[in-house]
Amino acid sequence: MAANAGNKIRNAKLVLLGDVGAGKSSLVLRFVKGQFVEFQESTIGAAFFSQTLAVNDETVKFEIWDTAGQERYHSLAPMYYRGAAAAIVVYDITNPASFTRAKKWVQELQAQGNPSTVVALAGNKADLLETRKVQIEEAKTYAQENRLFFMETSAKTAINVNDIFYEIAKRLLQGQPAQNPQAGMVLTQRPNERLVSASSCCS
C-alpha cells in the first residue's frame, strides 16, 4: 500500500464496545468495506480490521478491535481496550437496555482505561425511527456530562458512519500542530478504498 508522499502515518488502536447486537460489527463493516449485511455473524472474542483515513495532510491508520457483546465476554474486554487511543461505545436506539449497558462501558473506560482515550458514543440503528426507545436528547445530555462526543449512526444507511471515524481521527490529531486548519476533513470517495489518495486531500 503506497502511503501518501510526505504524509505522516499515525497508528491508532480503536476499540468498539457495546451490547450484543447493537451493531458494532456492522458499523465496522460499513466503515471498512462499505457494506451492510442483514445477518451479521455474531462476534466471538473480537475481530480485527484496519482502515486508513486522511485528515488534512495527515493519515490515521486505525487498528480496529470489534469486540463481542455478550455479558460473559466482559472479562475479555480489558485485553482489547488496553492501550486504545479511541473507543466507540455503541448502543441501539431501539433498545434501552443497550443504552444502560453503554453507560456502564463508559464508566469502565473512565475508571480503567487511559484518560487520554477519545471516547465516542454511537446511537446506532438510527434508521429505525418508528421503534426508537432512546431519545436523542437523553443521549446528548449524557454525552455532554461525560465529555464524550455523540452521534446517531446507521450502519444500514451509512448515515454518520464515516463521520464518526473522521471525528475521532480529527480529535486524535488535535494537540499536534495543525498545518492547514482551514481545510476540512476529507471523506474517502469510495469507502472500500483503503487509503485516501493525495489528490482528494485539501481540495
Place this chain on the structure above:
Amino acid sequence: MFSTQIRDVDDFNPRRRRTLWNTPAASMLTTTTHTIRYPTSRKGHASAHQLSAKFEDLYGFMVEGNVDDVNVLNDVREKIREQGRVWWAVEASKGANWYLQPRISSNGGEGVISVTSLKLSVLTNTITLRRLIRKGVPPVLRPKVWLSVSGAAKKRSTVPETYYDELIRATEGKTTPATLQIDHDLPRTFPCHPWLNSEDGQAALRRVLVGYSFRDSEVGYCQGLNYVAALLLLVMKTEEDAFWMLAVLLENVLVNDCYTDNLSGCHVEQRVFKDLLAKKCPRIAAHLEAMGFDVSLVATEWFLCLFSKTLPSETTLRVWDVLFNEGAKVLFHVALAIFKMREEDLLRIQHIGDVIDILQTTAHHLYDPDEFLTFAFDKIGSMTTNTITKERKKQETVVMAELDQRIRRLSSLKMDG
C-alpha cells in the same frame, strides 16, 4: 461401498431422529458444485490462480477461494474416498463395529478398562483406531465413530431413551435470557450455509441450543456454542446426536467452565497456550511479546469456536476427529501450528495488524487437512494430556484471583456511580 455405509448410518436410530440435514452424504462426497468451472490443471493458467471463486465446500458452506483452493478441495475429496476404503477394509477384517469395543482411553474418560484385563487385541484396536482417526474419519462414519469414541453414547445410555424428547418438550413456550440470546443468534450463525439459513435448520439448531441451556443452566447459552452446535448438526445429521456430542464436549472433553459465567476456563486455556507457545515456538513468542501482541487477541475465538470460524470445514472436522478421540490437547497442537507454519514471516513483521492478517489468511486457506495435521503433530512435538492438566491447575489459581479482583473493582465502580 459408500451406499452400504450410508444405509447403515441411516438405520442408526431412525426413530429418534428429529430433523435431518437434507444434503445426502453420497452427493456430498462425489459431486463438486462450483459456481464456475475452472481449469483442473494446476499449471498452465498462471493468472487463474489469482481468480477468486465462490464455491461450495464439502459440508455445503459457500466459501471464497482461488483456483488452487478448489483443486486442493478436489484432492481432499479423493483422499476421503481412499480413506473410506481403508476404513471398510479394517471393518471387513475386524468386524463392523470394531471401534465400539472397550478401549484404552487417552481421555481417561468412559470405556476405560483396567490394565490387568488388558488384552492384546484391545491394545492393537486402540492403536489402530488412533492412527486411523488421525488420518481422518470418513464423513459418513463420523456420527457413529464420534458418538462412540467421545463417550457420548455412554452418556446417553445412562438416561432414559426419551430424555431428549422430554427435555425439548419441557422447553417449549419458555423464555429465558438464554432463549432470547439464542433466537437473536440463529440467523447470524453461518448464514452462508444454505441449510443453516433455512427455517428447518434454524429450528433444529434452536432446539439443540435451548435444550442444552436447560440441561445446564450454569452454561445456559454462550455465544460461540451456536457455531459449534451448527457444525455438529451438519456432521451428526440428527438433532439428538448433535445434542449429545455438545453435552460430552462441554462436560467431558473441554476444560471445565470454558463457556460459563466469566469464561474462566477459556482464560485458563489462553494462559496454558501462551506458556506452550513460549516453550514450543520461543522465537515467535519473544518477537510478539516485544511487539506487545497478546496471542489471546486471536486465539480466544479459536478456542471458543473450536476453529469452526477459522479453518475450512473439513479441516475443522479433522481436528474434531482427534479432539473427540484424544482430548483437548489437539486444540493446542492446532493453534501452535498456525503460528509455527508462518514462523519466518511472523518474525519479519512489525505491525499487529499484519500478524493478524497473516494468521487469518493462513488459517482460512488450510484446505488440505492431511498436510496441516501432519505438521501440527510432527512439527509441534508431543504433549501429553497429563502435562496440560497440570499446567491448567497451575493457571487456574492465577485466573481465579485475577477475575475476582476485577469483579471487586467493577462493583466498587458501580457503588460510586
